[in-house]
Amino acid sequence: MKLNNYKIGIDIGNSSTKINLNLEKTLAINNDQLLTNEISPDKLLKGQLQTYDEFLVSISSVNDEQKTKEISQKIINALPSANVKTTLWDSKTILEISGLVNASQLYHFGTDRALRIYYLNKLERGSAKISCGCGSAFTVEVVQNGYLIESCILPGLTMQLESLHQKTAKLPLILAEQILDELASTALFSTNYSIINGVIKSYTAIIERLLLEYKPNQLILSGGYAPLLKSFFANNRLISATRSLESEVLIQLL
Numbered sequence: 001m002k003l004n005n006y007k008i009g010i011d012i013g014n015s016s017t018k019i020n021l022n023l024e025k026t027l028a029i030n031n032d033q034l035l036t037n038e039i040s041p042d043k044l045l046k047g048q049l050q051t052y053d054e055f056l057v058s059i060s061s062v063n064d065e066q067k068t069k070e071i072s073q074k075i076i077n078a079l080p081s082a083n084v085k086t087t088l089w090d091s092k093t094i095l096e097i098s099g100l101v102n103a104s105q106l107y108h109f110g111t112d113r114a115l116r117i118y119y120l121n122k123l124e125r126g127s128a129k130i131s132c133g134c135g136s137a138f139t140v141e142v143v144q145n146g147y148l149i150e151s152c153i154l155p156g157l158t159m160q161l162e163s164l165h166q167k168t169a170k171l172p173l174i175l176a177e178q179i180l181d182e183l184a185s186t187a188l189f190s191t192n193y194s195i196i197n198g199v200i201k202s203y204t205a206i207i208e209r210l211l212l213e214y215k216p217n218q219l220i221l222s223g224g225y226a227p228l229l230k231s232f233f234a235n236n237r238l239i240s241a242t243r244s245l246e247s248e249v250l251i252q253l254l
């Protein structure tokens, strides 16, 4: 008899953990909050628990072993104890099964990057495909015809905004969530305008350059800041924002 499976993808980033529930929805929970509070089973599955015989949990993490264990255990504890099967993925395994030709050069990559490369390399061949991870860090992966051909890592949006404030005497702290409101209300060339303009263009200029250089037929922004960054490109049909791409791929790996 076939078991009635419920699949859960857990993508543990540097700031937050994305919990994908059976490809139906994704919860994003701050790691510090996850570590200090219990997760109620109801928050996780809203009473759907009883209808499933088996929970398949697919986990990846860019954190150390201890933090990864603590975070995943918190989530697993919120599931019914019977029939929970977990798989913890590492970058080497993800890249090997991605079929990427130069996979063996990339085993040091973060698992989030390996999951995006896996996704890009399963798309049809020919044109370049590009992913940008827009989370704690901003990363770029360019895949074409089975090879990774470009890679960048730079500070993420919050990291840039916080470091400008913390490492200078006079620059204010701007929160990522305030960017659109602030741009709409601040005076042209104000300090806030200049900070936002500089930080956002550090990403959009890279993206424009990638579009020119590699002429991709898809450029996928993922991570929490993906929709915000996409809003700075007027109607570019090649650019999409999929916040929970990595946790969806984790479910596809099962």
Ligand SMILES: Nc1ncnc2c1ncn2[C@@H]1O[C@H](COP(=O)(O)OP(=O)(O)O)[C@@H](O)[C@H]1O
Pocket (backbone or CB within 6 Å): 012, 013, 014, 015, 016, 017, 018, 026, 027, 028, 029, 030, 134, 135, 136, 137, 222, 223, 224, 225, 243, 244
């Ligand atoms: N699906 C989501 N919905 C709402 N906010 C999200 C989502 N995913 C991430 N975020 C938020 O986006 C910001 C960047 O986080 P994220 O992309 O998860 O970075 P990391 O992978 O480095 O942890 C965080 O404030 C996080 O809470």
Ligand SMILES: CC(C)(COP(=O)(O)O)[C@@H](O)C(=O)NCCC(=O)O
Pocket (backbone or CB within 6 Å): 013, 014, 015, 062, 108, 109, 110, 111, 112, 113, 133, 134, 135, 136, 137, 138, 139, 153, 156
């Ligand atoms: C680059 C990263 C910090 C991005 O992490 P994130 O912003 O998704 O939390 C992470 O993928 C990582 O630690 N990578 C290891 C080095 C590498 O990918 O080359």
